[in-house]
Amino acid sequence: MKLQHRLEIYPILFVVWTVLGVATTYTIGAALNHYPALIPAISHTGEFPPENGIFTIVVTISAFLFLIICTIRFKQIFDEREDHYLSIRILNFIGYLVAITVVIGMLLVGSFDVSDRETITVHFIGAFFVYVPGFIYYVIQTIIGPVFKSLNRWRWVVLMVRIVLLFMGGILLFLYLFFLFTYRIFVNNSTNIMIPTQMNISTTSAAPTTVAYPLFNYATGSQWFMVASFYALALTLIPEFYMIEMVFTIRNRKYVTRNSSNSSSPSLQ
Template identity: 30%
Template sequence: MWWFLIGTSCLPITLVIWSCAAFVISFSIAVLIRHVHPLVPFISDTGTFPPESCIFGLMINFSAFLGLVVMYIRYKLLQTLNERKATICPKLNIAALVCGALGCLGMCIVANFQETSLRIVHDIGALLAFIMGTIYLVLQSCISIRMMPYHHTRLVCGFRTILSAVSVIATIPMITCYFLATYSSSTLDWKPGAKGSSFQVTSAVCEWLVAFSFNFFFLTYIKEFQTFTVNVRTVLLPDPNEEPCNTL
């Protein structure tokens, strides 16, 4: 059997490939049509104008859905493992799922509310996606450390901890530099050397760094998702209008 078909490992693999493709395709189209400057634009800048905005919105919405599915399955896995051997607080698992779900909601907001249309809503969605996503990484790293060596190896825990630390460190200058530069100049029409361009480049670099930290983090789920499968069970509810069958 092919390694990416073992268990449910196809889910995090599909999530990472699809998300990276969304970034690369929209970036390539935006640069080729000259809608953005090729020197490290903001991720959302590459999906502001059509036709790339249509592709960006469609693919990011599906990425958010895939991300939510992967996070929920990870939640159910941890819940099942914790029932066998209690190693983490159930509230920590729930908190991670809630933060992840809010991050996915932020992604949908970013994809559907372009910065040139409703900038405030777009910025709220971006903050929600990056901040909640970063908190999700931190919580999952803590969970992995607490379950070591019962379910996670030191290598996996170390890699997840590094990625969550990179995300935390990069998120702070990303937000700070964004508010220092973006509201004093245009996000899309800036040129290298212009006023505020250094803040924009710094913020954009950090944004891409955080985004790919998320993707690399989900890559660490592949080996773990190979160890289980998910089954759907259909349960029919009793029909209140159906007369009970009397048996002798």
Template identity: 30%
Template sequence: MWGYLSLVPISLALWASAGVWLVFAIAVINRDVDLTKDFPFISKCGSFPPQSCIFSQVLNIGAAMVVWICIVRYYQLRDWGVKTWPNQLILWSGILCALGTSVAGNFQEKNQKPTHITGAFFAFVLGNIYFWLQIILCWWVKGLPQPGAPWMAWLRLGLCSLCTMLMVAMLVLYSSRLRSTSAAFEWAVAMLLFLLFGLFAVDFSVLEGCTLSLQPLRSLTPRPSASPGLHSLPLASPPTPETLKP
């Protein structure tokens, strides 16, 4: 049976997917986007209140879950014997992806377009790089555990390749002013990234749990005496029979 750690990647995939489509639905109902004219980008759906508030909350919680997944994955790879520098490279690419997601959610395109575009770049590009680094690591390190079915590695390779191709096509179509098709590709890329994060449930299924251990900090100064100044006082000599005489 899968451990409770497997629920976090699944929850992320479901939360993020349902959240952005909820924002899309509210934007259509409020007529902030017009589907008869063109298909909207994700950022356009989340630019106007009240759906902009939901958009920010969905991406902030999703970014926090991504950070949690990246940290657990870092320690899992470390326990499998992966060297520090490639492991840290993977970790920081995932954390920057989460940071970009949060920035894109909090700085809407309508209010802060340059900041929003920067956050979206980090979210999409570094998110894709994060999974490519995982795939390269599995090929580079021989004997690395591969939880799940044998075809899981090929599924991830196919999803990563499709995500990269759609991302390149999205940029080409956007520069060619084919905005509706470009927006549709953007939604597809987002769903693929959510799915790739959700597949970490397979890797985390071999984990029985996680523990937090705290190590005491070594003091640089000696411990103070229980009774300060005790050693500086003269010790009284025991009484003798002569001193007890009246």
């Protein structure tokens, strides 16, 4: 028995699952007044119970789906290695290693939240592994994309969309890091300013009126739009995944063994 499996479902499932999961944690946290509902950091949507458990499940499954997508992509290019230059094959391997780094970062983000001083550093390291290598991964896929001749004219449409999304994502990544580091420097130089969450806004009256609070909003706003551009880049894999499918072959073990025993084995002359 053979089971045919279309692969373009994975980028769609990855984006839909993650967006719905983060929207769920955002809604629960806003309803419980765990943070200012306007523009919290994405990690803050899973900072407090009960949404932190949901956030961990969402990010873990998203990491697994992203690993599946990157493995399919790697195998897709690897199987056509005879038609590609050595540079494309090297980029393919580098891209897969970068993708594994992103997966590790996602697992760190989901496992270590920002509410604990002992784990927040690990969380920030995981976020760095997600955003910066994630951007590099899509740059590599943009370079590799035009080699798929089977897409005909659509490969150039995909290429242009990826270039636009990468340009937007790159600017937003820079703005996010700039505002975040500026905010952290301001916080470190101040004794009465903390991260503006529901837990400390009530105890820090100066936070909403200082420079730090707008900087935090700029950073989180850039983060949301940057992540949206990354998810849009993931959806650009759909046309290329549409050209391939996975086939599972299920056979009876006894039948395979019987046929194997009846077949004559080659002998060395």
